[in-house]
Amino acid sequence: xxxxxxxxxxxxxxxxxxxxxxxxxxxxxxxxxxxxxxxxxxxxxxxxxxxxxxxxxxxxxxxxxxxxxxxxxxxxxxxxxxxxxxxxxxxxxxxxxxxxxxxxxxxxxxxxxxxxxxxxxxxxxxxxxxxxxxxxxxxxxxxxxxxxxxxxxxxxxxxxxxxxxxxxxxxxxxxxxxxxxxxxxxxxxxxxxxxxxxxxxxxxxxxxxxxxxxxxxxxxxxxxxxxxxxxxxxxxxxxxxxxxxxxxxxxxxxxxxxxxxxxx
Numbered sequence: 019x020x021x022x023x024x025x026x027x028x029x030x031x032x033x034x035x036x037x038x039x040x041x042x043x044x045x046x047x048x049x050x051x052x053x054x055x056x057x058x059x060x061x062x063x064x065x066x067x068x069x070x071x072x073x074x075x076x077x078x079x080x081x082x083x084x085x086x087x088x089x090x091x092x093x094x095x096x097x098x099x100x101x102x103x104x105x106x107x108x109x110x111x112x113x114x115x116x117x118x119x120x121x122x123x124x125x126x127x128x129x130x131x132x133x134x135x136x137x138x139x140x141x142x143x144x145x146x147x148x149x150x151x152x153x154x155x156x157x158x159x160x161x162x163x164x165x166x167x168x169x170x171x172x173x174x175x176x177x178x179x180x181x182x183x184x185x186x187x188x189x190x191x192x193x194x195x196x197x198x199x200x201x202x203x204x205x206x207x208x209x210x211x212x213x214x215x216x217x218x219x220x221x222x223x224x225x226x227x228x229x230x231x232x233x234x235x236x237x238x239x240x241x242x243x244x245x246x247x248x249x250x251x252x253x254x255x256x257x258x259x260x261x262x263x264x265x266x267x268x269x270x271x272x273x274x275x276x277x278x279x280x281x282x
Contacts (some may be wrong), residue, residue, distance in 0.1 A: 084145035107153030
């Protein structure tokens with residue numbers, strides 16, 4: 019049995035799960051991990067992404083700092099809401115729930131020893147800075163085919179479809195009451211609230227807003243004012259989406275802009 023890890027963990031948290039279940043609950047660790055699933059394509063079944071939901075039930079912000087599995091030789095954190103560098107991590111704010119997926123942060127599994135098969139279960143250990151080690155069982159989804167296989171789950175690459183790629187720039191202003199006004203400057207993109215849930219239309223859609231890795235909701239206009247925020251640094255991330263809920267992407271990654279705001 020081989021284990022590959024991003025970083026080593028410290029404490030240990032016990033996780034209880036039913037046999038073959040995709041829903042897992044931690045005991046005493048302060049985090050609840052739900053619906054871990056592995057997404058791969060039929061064209062590359064030895065490379066995959068791990069998506070899941072993490073709820074921080076404690077009163078302290080935690081960080082996902084590592085993952086180990088005997089399934090793959092390489093594991094890594096990627097995506098616009100993952101902190102990269104010498105010590106990669108994914109922040110899980112206190113009392114909040116975050117989703118790891120194609121448009122936020124996810125865990126990349128590379129050089130998988132045997133091609134994955136739909137329905138396969140893979141045990142993994144998630145390592146949190148404070149909650150410690152959490153054992154999960156991830157189920158392999160149906161392998162992606164067609165356009166989804168070429169560009170990734172939940173993504174739309176406009177260049178591959180012969181369309182102009184949207185361009186997004188962010189600006190932020192801290193208001194007197196510690197609220198933050200976020201402004202979006204857009205090219206090749208228009209908000210289309212009336213078209214949401216409908217078919218894709220070139221250069222139209224909505225945006226998803228994340229503050230400190232937590233999804234706040236959808237945006238249908240180029241300005242947003244937050245609730246009052248605690249003093250300190252806050253990370254705002256905006257991802258543009260099509261009417262049919264795929265993230266605009268380039269080279270297999272969501273087109274995202276982030277801005278760091280210091281609230282006095």
